Amino acid sequence: MGGAARCLSLALVLLPPLLASAQHRCRLGDVRQPDGSFQLGSCEELLLFGESVGDGGAIKLASALAGNTKLQLVDLWHNGVGAAGAKALGAAIAKNTVLKRLYLNENPLGAEGAKGIAAGLAKARGLRHLWLTRTNAGDEGAAALATALAANHVLEALDMWECGISGAGAEAIAIALKGRHDGLRTLELRGNAMGDRGARAFAALLPTNKPLSTLDLLNTGVSAEGRALLREGLRKAASLPYMVLFEDAIGPHQQRTSWEEKGQKNAP
Numbered sequence: 506m507g508g509a510a511r512c513l514s515l516a517l518v519l520l521p522p523l524l525a526s527a528q529h530r531c532r533l534g535d536v537r538q539p540d541g542s543f544q545l546g547s548c549e550e551l552l553l554f555g556e557s558v559g560d561g562g563a564i565k566l567a568s569a570l571a572g573n574t575k576l577q578l579v580d581l582w583h584n585g586v587g588a589a590g591a592k593a594l595g596a597a598i599a600k601n602t603v604l605k606r607l608y609l610n611e612n613p614l615g616a617e618g619a620k621g622i623a624a625g626l627a628k629a630r631g632l633r634h635l636w637l638t639r640t641n642a643g644d645e646g647a648a649a650l651a652t653a654l655a656a657n658h659v660l661e662a663l664d665m666w667e668c669g670i671s672g673a674g675a676e677a678i679a680i681a682l683k684g685r686h687d688g689l690r691t692l693e694l695r696g697n698a699m700g701d702r703g704a705r706a707f708a709a710l711l712p713t714n715k716p717l718s719t720l721d722l723l724n725t726g727v728s729a730e731g732r733a734l735l736r737e738g739l740r741k742a743a744s745l746p747y748m749v750l751f752e753d754a755i756g757p758h759q760q761r762t763s764w765e766e767k768g769q770k771n772a773p
Contacts (some may be wrong), residue, residue, distance in 0.1 A: 529547060529548060529549040529550065530548070530549070530550045530552065531545075531546075531548035531550065531551050531552070532551075532552055532553070533553055533556045533558070535548070536548060536551065536569075537562075541561070541562070541565055542565050542568070542569065543565055543566050543568070543569040543570075544569065545569050545570070545573050545575065545576055546575075547575055548575060548576055549575055549576060549577050549578070550576070550577065550578040550580075551566075551576060551578065551579045551580065552580045553579070553580055553581050553582075553584060554580050554581075554582045554583060554584075555582070555583045555584070556584055557584055557585050558581070558584050558585070558586070559584065559585045559586065559587075559590065560585075560586060560587050560588075560589040560590035561590075562584070562590070563581065563584070563586045563589075563590025563591070563593060563594055564589065564590055564593040566579075566581075566594075567590075567593035567594045567596065567597040568593070568597075570594070570597040570598075570601055570604065571596070571597040571600045571601060572600065572601075573601060573603065573604075574603050575603065576603065576604055577603060577604060577605045577606065578604075578605065578606040578607075578608075579604065579606070579607050579608070580608045581594075581607070581608060581609050581612065582608050582609070582610045582611055582612075582636075583610065583611040583612065584612055585612065585613070586609065586612040586613075586614065586618070587612070587613050587614065587615065587618060588614060588615055588617035588618040588621060590612075590618070591609070591612075591614045591617075591618030591619070591621040591622050592617075592618070592620075592621030592624075593621075594607070594609075594621070594622065594625070595621040595622045595623070595624050595625030595626070596621075596624075596625055597625065598622075598625040598626065598629045598631075598632050599624070599625040599626075599627075599628035599629055601629075601631055601632075602630050602631040603631055604631050604632055605631060605632065605633045605634065606632075606633065606634040606635075607632060607634070607635055607636070608636040609622070609635075609636060609637055609640060610636050610637065610638040610639060610640070610664075611638065611639045611640070612640055613640070613641060614637070614640040614641065614642060614646070615640075615641050615642070615643070615646070616641075616642060616643050616644075616645035616646045616649075618640065618642075618646070619637065619640065619642035619643075619645070619646025619647070619649055619650060620645070620646060620649040622635070622637070622650070623646070623649035623650045623652065623653040624649075624653070626650065626653040626654075626657055626660065627652065627653040627656040627657060628656075629657060629659070629660070630659060631659070632659070632660055633659065633660060633661045633662065634660075634661060634662040634664075635660060635662070635663050635664070636664040637650075637663070637664065637665050637668060638664050638665060638666040638667060638668065638693075639666065639667050639668065640665075640668055641668065641669055642665065642668040642669065642670065642674075643668065643669045643670065643674065644669075644670060644671055644673045644674035644677075645674075646668070646670075646674075647665070647668070647670045647673075647674030647675070647677055647678055648673075648674060648677045650663070650665075650678065651674075651677035651678045651680065651681040652681065654678065654681045654682060654688070654689060655681040657688065658685075658687050658688040659688065660688065660689055661688075661689060661690045661691065662689070662690065662691035662692075662693075662719075663689060663691070663692055663693070664691075664693040665692075665693060665694055665697070666693055666694070666695045666696050666697075667695070667696035667697065668697055669697070670694065670697035670698075670699060671697070671698055671699060671700070671702075671703075672698075672699045672700050672701070672702025672703045672706075673702070674697070674699070675694060675697065675699035675702070675703030675706060675707070675725075676699075676702055676703060676705075676706040678692070678694075679703070679706035679707050679709070679710040680706065680710075682710055682714050682717065683709070683710055683713045683714065684713045684714070685713075685714045685715065685716060685717075686715050686716065687716055688716055689716060689717060690716050690717060690718050690719065691717075691718070691719040691720075692717065692719070692720050692721070693719075693721040694720075694721060694722055694725060695721045695722070695723045695724055695725070695749070696723075696724045696725070697725055698725065698726045699722070699725045699726065699727070700725070700726040700727065700728070700731065701727060701728055701730060701731035701734070703722075703725060703727070703731075704722070704725075704727045704728075704731030704732070704734050704735050705731065705734055707720065707722065707735065707738065708734040708735050708737060708738030709738065710738070711735075711738035711739060711741065711742040711743070711746065712738060712741040712742060712743055713743060714743060714744070715743045715744050716744070717744060717746055718744055718745070718746055718747060719746065719747045719748075720746045720747070720748040720749075721748070721749045722735075722748060722749055723749040735748070
C-alpha cells in the first residue's frame with residue numbers, strides 16, 4: 506500500500522472515534538429544541554457557561570436531566586438561574602444517579618435556591634462535586650446545605666466562595682460534618698465572614714472528621730485567637746487537611762497551609 510493510501514486508511518480508522526467523542530461534549534445549540542425543551546442524547550458534558558438560560562431554561566433542563574443516564578457534568582455558571590430554577594435542578598439531582606458534577610457559580614440562587622439544591626442533595630446518590638460560589642446562599646442556605654450534608658455521604662467537594670455566610674452558617678456546616686468517616690473531602694469557604702465563631706467550629710471538627718483533606722478558609726475574618734484555635738485543632742486532626750489559614754506572603758502561593766504548619770512543605 507502506498508503512503509497516501511496508508512494515510513487515508515489511518516484517517517478512516519481514527520475519524521469515527523473523534524466524531525463520537527465530540528458528540529459527548531455538548532453546548533446549548535446541540536441540545537435545546539425549538540420549543541425550548543432539552544434533548545440530551547449521548548451528551549456526557551453539557552457546557553452552558555454564560556448562556557443566560559435563566560429559570561425557564563433551568564426548569565426545562567431539569568426535566569430532561571431527572572431520568573438521564575448519560576450526562577455526568579453540567580456547567581451552568583453565570584446563567585441567571587434563580588430560586589425557581591434551582592428548586593427544579595434540586596429535584597432532578599435527587600432522582601439522577603449518573604450526574605457527577607454540577608456548577609452553579611455566579612447565579613442569583615439566594616437562600617431559597619440554595620434550599621432547593623439542598624433538598625435534592627439530601628437524597629442524591631450520584632453527585633460528587635457541587636459549586637455554588639457567589640450565589641448569595643447566606644446563612645439560611647448554608648444551614649439547609651448543612652442538613653443535606655448530614656444525610657449525604659457521597660458528595661466529595663462543595664465550593665461556596667463568597668456566599669455571604671457568617672459564623673452561624675459556617676458553624677452549621679462544621680457540626681454537620683462531625684464524626685464522619687466518609688463523604689466530603691473538599692470544602693471551600695473562602696471569602697465568607699465566618700470570623701472566630703466559624704474558626705471555633707472547624708477547630709472542633711478537625712479531630713473528629715477523617716475524609717476532609719482540603720479546607721479553604723482564606724479571607725474569612727479569623728483573628729489571631731481564631732487561628733490559634735485552628736492550629737490546636739490541626740494538632741489533633743484525624744487526617745491532614747490542606748487548610749488555608751491566612752495570607753502571609755510566604756512564597757508563590759501567598760498563603761500558609763496546614764501542611765506547612767505540620768512541617769510538610771509540599772502541599773497536595
